[in-house]
Amino acid sequence: xxxxxxxxxxxxxxxxxxxxxxxxxxxxxxxxxxxxxxxxxxxxxxxxxxxxxxxxxxxxxxxxxxxxxxxxxxxxxxxxxxxxxxxxxxxxxxxxxxxxxxxxxxxxxxxxxxxxxxxxxxxxxxxxxxxxxxxxxxxxxxxxxxxxxxxxxxxxxxxxxxxxxxxxxxxxxxxxxxxxxxxxxxxxxxxxxxxxxxxxxxxxxxxxxxxxxxxxxxxxxxxxxxxxxxxxxxxxxxxxxxxxxxxxxxxxxxxxxxxxxxxxxxxxxxxxxxxxxxxxxxxxxxxxxxxxxxxxxxxxxxxxxxxxxxxxxxxxxxxxxxxxxxxxxxxxxxxxxxxxxxxxxxxxxxxxxxxxxxxxxxxxxxxxxxxxxxxxxxxxxxxxxxxxxxxxxxxxxxxxxxxxxxxxxxxxxxxxxxxxxxxxxxxxxxxxxxxxxxxxxxxxxx
Numbered sequence: 001x002x003x004x005x006x007x008x009x010x011x012x013x014x015x016x017x018x019x020x021x022x023x024x025x026x027x028x029x030x031x032x033x034x035x036x037x038x039x040x041x042x043x044x045x046x047x048x049x050x051x052x053x054x055x056x057x058x059x060x061x062x063x064x065x066x067x068x069x070x071x072x073x074x075x076x077x078x079x080x081x082x083x084x085x086x087x088x089x090x091x092x093x094x095x096x097x098x099x100x101x102x103x104x105x106x107x108x109x110x111x112x113x114x115x116x117x118x119x120x121x122x123x124x125x126x127x128x129x130x131x132x133x134x135x136x137x138x139x140x141x142x143x144x145x146x147x148x149x150x151x152x153x154x155x156x157x158x159x160x161x162x163x164x165x166x167x168x169x170x171x172x173x174x175x176x177x178x179x180x181x182x183x184x185x186x187x188x189x190x191x192x193x194x195x196x197x198x199x200x201x202x203x204x205x206x207x208x209x210x211x212x213x214x215x216x217x218x219x220x221x222x223x224x225x226x227x228x229x230x231x232x233x234x235x236x237x238x239x240x241x242x243x244x245x246x247x248x249x250x251x252x253x254x255x256x257x258x259x260x261x262x263x264x265x266x267x268x269x270x271x272x273x274x275x276x277x278x279x280x281x282x283x284x285x286x287x288x289x290x291x292x293x294x295x296x297x298x299x300x301x302x303x304x305x306x307x308x309x310x311x312x313x314x315x316x317x318x319x320x321x322x323x324x325x326x327x328x329x330x331x332x333x334x335x336x337x338x339x340x341x342x343x344x345x346x347x348x349x350x351x352x353x354x355x356x357x358x359x360x361x362x363x364x365x366x367x368x369x370x371x372x373x374x375x376x377x378x379x380x381x382x383x384x385x386x387x388x389x390x391x392x393x394x395x396x397x398x399x400x401x402x403x404x405x406x407x408x409x410x411x412x413x414x415x416x417x418x419x420x421x422x423x424x425x426x427x428x429x430x431x432x433x434x435x436x437x438x439x440x441x442x443x444x445x446x
Contacts, residue, residue, distance in 0.1 A: 001104075001122030001225040003040050003163065004059050007049035008219055009033030010133055010196035011075060023197035030218040031201035035080075036193040038130060038165070043102045045069045046118060046130055048080040048089065059220035068100060073115035073132035091116055111135035119161075126225040128163040129183065133194035135167065136174030140181045160185040162226040168192040168214045169199055172257035173289055175212065180260035189229045190214040207441070212258035213329065234329030235431035235446055236393050241400040241423060242436035249347055251434065251441050252397045253288060259329060259393075261342040262292045265303060267351040292345075298355040303344060304386035304394070329393045341392045349398035349426065353419055356380070362418075363411045380422050387429045398423050400435065 007013075014033040015024030027033070037049035039056060042065040049055055056063050069082070069089040082089060092098050092108035094116060099105050103123030111117045115132035131137065164184055166174055169192060178184040192214050199205050209215055213234055217223070238255060242248030256262045285294070295303070329343065346352075360375040361367040387394065402420045407413045427433045432446030 001041055001120075001124070001126045001128070002222050003038055003128065003165075003225060004056070004061050004222045005165075005191075005193070005217060005219060006037040006039055006052055006055040006059065007034030008036055008193050008195055008217065008221075010194050011035050011073075012196075013050070014195055014197055014201070016197055019197060021197055023200045027197070027201045031205075033195055033219055036133070036165075039063070039066070040104065040120060041102065041122070043067050044100060044104055044106070044120070045086070046120075047072055047132075048075070048082070050080065052081075052086075053083045055219070059222065061222075067102070068098070068106075070106065070118060071116075072118060072130065073113075073135070092118070110138040112138045122225065126163075127158065127161050128165065128225050129161045129178075130193075131164075131166040131174065133167050134170050136171050136177055137183075140177040140183075159183075160188050162187075163189045163191065163223060165191050165193045167194040168209060168212065168258065169195065172212060172254075173291070175214070175258040176260045176289070176291070179258070186213075187228070189223070189227075191223065192216045204440075207443075208254065211255050211329075214258070234393075236329065237387060237390070237430040238395045238432040238434065238446075239423070239427050239430045240395065240397050240434045240436060240441075241427075241444075242397075243400055243403075246436045247439035247441075248397050248399075248436040250287070250439075251436050252345055252347065252395045255329070255395050256343050256345055256393075257289060259343055260291070262289070263303070263342050263344050264288060264292045264294045265300065265344055265346045266294060266296045267298050267300075267346065267348060267355065268296075293342075298352050300346065300352060301382055301386045304383075304390040304392060306341075306392065343393040343395070346394065346396040349396055349422060350401070350419055352383075353380075353415070353422055357415065357418070362414065365410055368414065376418065380418075380425065383422075384425045384429060387426060396426065396430075398426070 013035055015027040034055060035049045036047060037052060037055070038046040039061055040046070042061060045052070045063070045066050045068070048069070048071070053063055063083060063086060066086055069087050071089045071091050092106060094108050094110040097105060097107045105121040107119040109117040109119055109129070111131060113132070113135050115135055117129065117131045117135065117137060120128050120130070159182065161183055164178065168175055168190065175184065175190065184190060190213060192209050195205070195216060199208060205216060215229070240248045240252045288294075297303070356376060356379045357363060360372045360379070362372040362376050399419065400423070401416050407416055427445070430445070433444040435442045435444055
């Protein structure tokens with residue numbers, strides 16, 4: 001079964017008509033995208049795109065053999081024509097199945113917005129799932145657990161799809177739900193469609209998609225369902241560095257938004273009477289997916305050791321290893337790493353270091369020389385060793401403080417120096433290291 005993408009953009013297309021934004025201004029060539037529409041084996045068309053006959057011709061295809069046209073969503077983009085000779089577009093009611101004469105079977109799946117998803121099976125058993133713009137599958141939970149017995153219960157229950165086409169950037173939680181249910185695994189080709197101007201086209205678009213195990217293709221591309229397509233190996237350990245308000249936490253959260261069973265480790269805790277800090281914490285909580293579990297602790301080593309070989313999943317205040325298998329980046333059969341381990345997002349190492357320096361008395365010069373220096377080294381060495389040995393996917397956030405003004409106090413200089421050492425040691429154990437500046441992620445490694 002082959003699928004030709006006559007368009008891969010949002011209903012309004014990319015660039016949007018009359019939009020002056022930077023993303024639309026740079027959406028040229030292969031990055032310009034018409035409204036998403038699929039042509040399956042030349043016989044089935046899903047959704048319409050402007051000038052579908054010309055779009056098919058540019059892709060080396062013809063619409064002459066199309067026997068069914070199905071719509072997935074209410075159309076709010078440019079006016080669409082139905083070329084002469086094509087059947088009138090229709091929709092299939094949720095849960096109903098349509099059998100076509102050429103051997104395709106189409107099953108309508110419920111989504112959480114007005115519209116319909118379509119599961120399409122070929123004559124040889126290949127399966128794909130297509131979701132409308134801004135939609136996630138209904139009935140799969142919130143990405144916090146795996147459906148009983150595995151398999152995608154809300155999407156047919158026949159195991160992982162060969163190909164999934166969905167609005168990855170607008171609804172990463174949809175991909176998390178599919179992964180949690182078993183409908184998407186490491187062998188599933190995940191292709192982003194309905195692409196809009198919320199993310200700059202070009203390298204940044206492809207970087208963000210690769211970080212969650214997905215990819216984008218140009219309009220007119222033909223995909224062979226079931227054909228293996230290599231995507232960049234997802235790193236098991238990532239360190240995200242940046243200054244204050246640089247966007248480092250947003251970048252870290254974005255990297256795990258499409259995975260289930262994420263455990264968010266907040267090392268800052270609460271501060272009685274500090275309204276500014278309370279507001280910062282509240283903003284972070286509101287931004288995180290509701291399915292994520294939050295643990296407020298600075299005891300990171302047990303969390304990193306959890307669910308390793310011969311270990312029970314344990315950790316302070318959390319059921320660290322979630323019920324899903326293959327839950328995060330770097331887990332599952334594609335990399336040969338252990339499945340069944342919930343990803344950790346640690347935010348942040350600077351606050352962890354502050355806490356440890358408080359505990360060992362590292363702020364006082366005399367105490368520092370009398371033994372706090374050695375005690376701090378032992379604590380940081382233990383953390384770095386746990387990162388080296390961990391079997392959990394980890395994304396950690398830390399401040400980059402070495403480029404600013406030299407602190408005026410010895411305690412301030414000590415913190416700056418020790419954080420620099422910790423960042424360097426932690427980064428040495430990570431497959432990927434990013435520096436975020438003005439919201440832009442720069443790859444330092446990986």
